[in-house]
Amino acid sequence: MKKALGIDIGGTKILYGVVNDAGEIVSDVKKTSTPKKADEIFSTLKNIIAEHYNEIDVVGLSSAGAVNLENTRVLSSTPNLPDGYNQIDFSTLCDKKVYVENDANCACAAEYKNGAGKGFNTVLMITIGTGIGGGVISNGVLFRGSRGNALEVGSMKIFADKRQKCTCGRYDCWESYASGTGLKNCAITGAREYLEFKASIYKDKSPEEITTYDITDGIQKEDAYSIKVFNQWMEYMFVGLVSLTDIFNPDCIVISGGMCSFVDVEGLEQRINAESVVTDVKVRRATTGNNAGMIGAGVLALG
Amino acid sequence: MKKALGIDIGGTKILYGVVNDAGEIVSDVKKTSTPKKADEIFSTLKNIIAEHYNEIDVVGLSSAGAVNLENTRVLSSTPNLPDGYNQIDFSTLCDKKVYVENDANCACAAEYKNGAGKGFNTVLMITIGTGIGGGVISNGVLFRGSRGNALEVGSMKIFADKRQKCTCGRYDCWESYASGTGLKNCAITGAREYLEFKASIYKDKSPEEITTYDITDGIQKEDAYSIKVFNQWMEYMFVGLVSLTDIFNPDCIVISGGMCSFVDVEGLEQRINAESVVTDVKVRRATTGNNAGMIGAGVLALG
Numbered sequence: 001m002k003k004a005l006g007i008d009i010g011g012t013k014i015l016y017g018v019v020n021d022a023g024e025i026v027s028d029v030k031k032t033s034t035p036k037k038a039d040e041i042f043s044t045l046k047n048i049i050a051e052h053y054n055e056i057d058v059v060g061l062s063s064a065g066a067v068n069l070e071n072t073r074v075l076s077s078t079p080n081l082p083d084g085y086n087q088i089d090f091s092t093l094c095d096k097k098v099y100v101e102n103d104a105n106c107a108c109a110a111e112y113k114n115g116a117g118k119g120f121n122t123v124l125m126i127t128i129g130t131g132i133g134g135g136v137i138s139n140g141v142l143f144r145g146s147r148g149n150a151l152e153v154g155s156m157k158i159f160a161d162k163r164q165k166c167t168c169g170r171y172d173c174w175e176s177y178a179s180g181t182g183l184k185n186c187a188i189t190g191a192r193e194y195l196e197f198k199a200s201i202y203k204d205k206s207p208e209e210i211t212t213y214d215i216t217d218g219i220q221k222e223d224a225y226s227i228k229v230f231n232q233w234m235e236y237m238f239v240g241l242v243s244l245t246d247i248f249n250p251d252c253i254v255i256s257g258g259m260c261s262f263v264d265v266e267g268l269e270q271r272i273n274a275e276s277v278v279t280d281v282k283v284r285r286a287t288t289g290n291n292a293g294m295i296g297a298g299v300l301a302l303g
Numbered sequence: 304m305k306k307a308l309g310i311d312i313g314g315t316k317i318l319y320g321v322v323n324d325a326g327e328i329v330s331d332v333k334k335t336s337t338p339k340k341a342d343e344i345f346s347t348l349k350n351i352i353a354e355h356y357n358e359i360d361v362v363g364l365s366s367a368g369a370v371n372l373e374n375t376r377v378l379s380s381t382p383n384l385p386d387g388y389n390q391i392d393f394s395t396l397c398d399k400k401v402y403v404e405n406d407a408n409c410a411c412a413a414e415y416k417n418g419a420g421k422g423f424n425t426v427l428m429i430t431i432g433t434g435i436g437g438g439v440i441s442n443g444v445l446f447r448g449s450r451g452n453a454l455e456v457g458s459m460k461i462f463a464d465k466r467q468k469c470t471c472g473r474y475d476c477w478e479s480y481a482s483g484t485g486l487k488n489c490a491i492t493g494a495r496e497y498l499e500f501k502a503s504i505y506k507d508k509s510p511e512e513i514t515t516y517d518i519t520d521g522i523q524k525e526d527a528y529s530i531k532v533f534n535q536w537m538e539y540m541f542v543g544l545v546s547l548t549d550i551f552n553p554d555c556i557v558i559s560g561g562m563c564s565f566v567d568v569e570g571l572e573q574r575i576n577a578e579s580v581v582t583d584v585k586v587r588r589a590t591t592g593n594n595a596g597m598i599g600a601g602v603l604a605l606g
Contacts, residue, residue, distance in 0.1 A: 066581075069424075121372075122449035138448060145441060145552025146425035149581040152549040158463045160480070160542040170578060177463070239463040246455040247550065249448025275473060278369075278452040 005052045006298030007045065008062040008103070010034060011080025014041075015290065016048050018055055019298025023114030025291060027052070038084030042093070049094050058097040060301030061090055062106035062293030066149045071099045075148075099301035104151065105142055106296030107286070108135030111254045113299045115292070116284040120252035124244060125286070126153065127257040132175040132240075136248050142300065154179065158239050177236035180259045183212045183229070186236070190229040200225035216262055234264055238271050241283075245276040256286030308355045309601030310348065311365045311406070311594075313337060314383025317344075318593065319351050321358055322601025326417030328594060330355070341387030345396070352397050361400040363604030364393055365409035365596030369452045374402045378451075402604035407454065408445055409599030410589070411438025414557045416602045418595070419587040423555035427547060428589070429456065430560040435478040435543075439551050445603065457482065461542050480539035483562045486515045486532070489539070493532040503528035519565055537567055541574050544586075548579040559589030 001020050008015040014034050018027035032048075035041050049059055065086065066076040072091040090100045101109075108117075108125035117123030122138040132154035136143045143150050154175030155168070164185065166176035176182055191197045191207035201223050202210055215233075218226025241253060253272075255263050269283035288295055304323050311318040317337055321330035335351070338344050352362055368389065369379040375394040393403045404412075411420075411428035420426030425441040435457035439446045446453050457478030458471070467488065469479035479485055494500045494510035504526050505513055518536075521529025544556060556575075558566050572586035591598055 120449070122453075138446060138453075141444060143441060143446060143551075145581065146423070146554035147552055147581065150425075150441075150550065150552040152552070152580050155549040155580050156546040157542050158460065160461045160539055168580070236463055239460050243459040244550075246458040247453065247547075248446075249450055249453040249455070251449035277455050277458050277471070278448065278450065281449075 002057045002302055003055060004058045004060045004298035004301045005049060005056045006060050006062070006294035006296075006301075007048060008106075008293030008297065009041070009045075009064075009081070010293075011064070014044065014048070015294050017291070017294055018052060019060070019295050019302075021299065021302045023110060023295050023299045025295065027055075029291065029294070034081070036082055038082050038088060041082070041085065042088055045090075045093055053094070053096075056096070058099065058301040059094065060106075060297030060299070061098065061100040062103045062297040063100055064103055066147070067100055067102050069144070069148050071101060071148075074100065097301065099297070101142075101297060101300050102135075102148070103293050104133035105135040105144070106300065107256055107288070107292040108137055108254075108296065109142060109299045110288040110292040110296035111256070111286050112137045114295060115288040116254045116286055117252045120250075120282070122248060122250040123252050123254060124248050124250035125254045125256065126241070126244075128179055128237075128255060128259040128263065129257040130180050132179045133257075134244075136250065138248070153240070153244060156240060156243065158236060174236070174240040178233065178240055180212055182236060183215060183233045183259070183262075184210070186229045186233045187212075187215055190225060190232065194225055194228050196225040196228055202226075212259075234267065237263065238268055241268060242272050242275045245272050245281055246278055249278040250281055253281055253283045254286050255283065256292065260285055305360045305605050306358060307361045307363045307601035307604045308352060308359045309363050309365070309597035309599075309604075310351060311409075311596030311600065312344070312348075312367075312384070313596075314367070317347065317351070318597050320594070320597055321355060322363070322598050322605075324602065324605045326413060326598050326602050328598065330358075332594065332597070337384070339385055341385050341391060344385070344388065345391055348393075348396055356397070356399075359399070361402065361604040362397065363409075363600030363602070364401065364403040365406045365600040366403055367406055369450070370403055370405050372447070372451050374404060374451075377403065400604065402600070404445075404600060404603050405438075405451070406596050407436035408438040408447070409603065410559055410591070410595040411440055411557075411599065412445060412603045413591040413595040413599035414559070414589050415440045417598060418591040419557045419589055420555045423553075423585070425551060425553040426555050426557060427551050427553035428557045428559065429544070429547075431482055431540075431558060431562040431566065432560040433483050435482045436560075437547075439553065441551070456543070456547060459543060459546065461539060477539070477543040481536065481543055483515055485539060486518060486536045486562070486565075487513070489532045489536045490515075490518055493528060493535065497528055497531050499528040499531055505529075515562075537570065540566065541571055544571060545575050545578045548575050548584055549581055552581040553584055556584055556586045557589050558586065559595065563588055
């Protein structure tokens with residue numbers, strides 16, 4: 001059985017471990033801080049690879065940003081990584097095959113191989129954090145598009161009349177309604193529009209001060225405003241997911257990311273199957289957690 | 304060079320011809336009426352195959368409806384084809400390989416192989432008629448989803464607040480805004496909402512009477528209402544296409560279908576590239592015309 005060194009390059013830490021082609025981690029998982037300079041990242045990666053060189057066949061890297069079609073470089077700018085990072089040719093790290101892929105695609109591969117999407121034909125992975133990212137694997141093939149930038153699902157528009165400006169400067173991106181930022185936007189709009197706000201436990205806050213935590217906490221306290229805000233957020237989530245179901249015909253949608261635990265996956269599954277023209281689909285929470293990037297990078301590198 | 308018999312099964316006629324693996328038609332194209340009963344369709348197909356049996360390696364069929372993952376049957380109901388059609392196992396037509404695929408996917412394959420999408424990595428095909436259909440081929444692979452039903456792009460929602468009911472009974476499907484039916488809906492809404500209607504050449508018509516032809520004709524006559532309706536329709540087209548560009552990262556979008564000639568492809572290409580997060584993409588009109596189904600079925604059957 002072939003083995004990969006899976007390395008997840010994050011903005012603050014680098015996680016790594018040995019992964020087999022079933023997507024299982026077969027070594028200790030180690031962690032180191034992400035250096036502040038691009039050349040230091042390169043040498044840190046070289047050291048990590050040297051440490052495991054004799055046990056592995058290939059190296060897989062998970063990174064933020066858009067990756068080129070040859071899977072050797074990160075092309076786009078990456079706000080949490082240093083200048084010069086997108087100049088690195090990762091294939092020169094060692095004489096074994098080095099394969100770099102976008103973190104959302106790696107997470108999708110991890111869930112498909114050995115997570116919530118295991119055993120399904122077409123897994124659509126949706127990562128809900130500050131923004132929304134995605135990946136899709138069908139029949140074992142990751143969909144990458146012409147330049148490796150596919151599945152920018154957060155930019156899908158869910159209104160066609162320029163209703164709400166997104167942080168990206170464009171209008172009505174799904175992620176401005178259904179991400180963590182989206183929940184905050186729903187709270188602000190709701191504070192201005194819902195009569196329930198006047199009787200809410202948050203009535204003395206200015207709308208911009210209300211946090212996503214306030215809303216999830218408010219639901220526990222049966223605050224009518226918080227419940228209405230949350231339901232609107234879930235409606236936006238639903239609208240995007242049912243469109244993506246019709247577009248990709250997945251048999252499993254895996255939800256991950258920082259906001260994942262707040263999502264009503266059972267309710268979404270029921271509504272999507274009632275509404276979509278391409279039934280049926282399971283909606284599940286991701287299970288590979290912090291190891292997703294490492295596992296997915298390893299699995300993809302092993303091909 | 305291998306050859307396929309490409310057969311396009313339409314609601315009124317069956318078109319067929321021999322196709323090589325470059326997507327070229329290498330025989331006369333013939334035509335026969337579509338029989339009114341499923342068993343007659345089956346025997347007609349048998350006769351067509353017998354006619355070309357000695358010159359071909361495989362048979363490709365293009366059909367309306369959702370096709371199973373084995374490419375042997377049409378699973379969904381097909382309003383323009385007789386009862387029992389979805390009981391046919393096309394693989395029993397002859398002892399050579401018989402491959403059936405959805406007509407939108409066949410059209411995509413035809414354009415990718417030997418049409419407007421030739422030479423591109425990722426071709427997104429959008430068919431704009433009464434509704435909107437789609438197909439995508441990336442790296443030579445047709446994206447089919449878990450049950451062969453992917454690319455139901457007409458069902459993508461472009462509003463999230465239940466604004467307009469679609470003929471399918473759901474709300475805010477892209478095709479209820481940006482198809483031929485969508486242009487008619489834009490004309491109706493415009494007649495009610497635009498001040499320009501009162502001075503329009505169509506001011507004496509009831510909104511429901513205005514046809515898509517009236518609008519395209521009105522543009523020639525510089526009728527301000529018709530121009531405004533058309534621009535709104537193009538805006539809806541744009542919103543859907545920019546979302547699909549971000550989702551699939553195509554390097555070429557091919558537009559086909561009955562409404563294709565009305566679409567401002569140059570304007571769309573410019574706007575999509577200015578707005579999408581995944582540049583750049585060409586937008587082109589389909590070139591394989593009525594032969595698309597036949598060519599695509601042949602090419603896909605040859606694999």
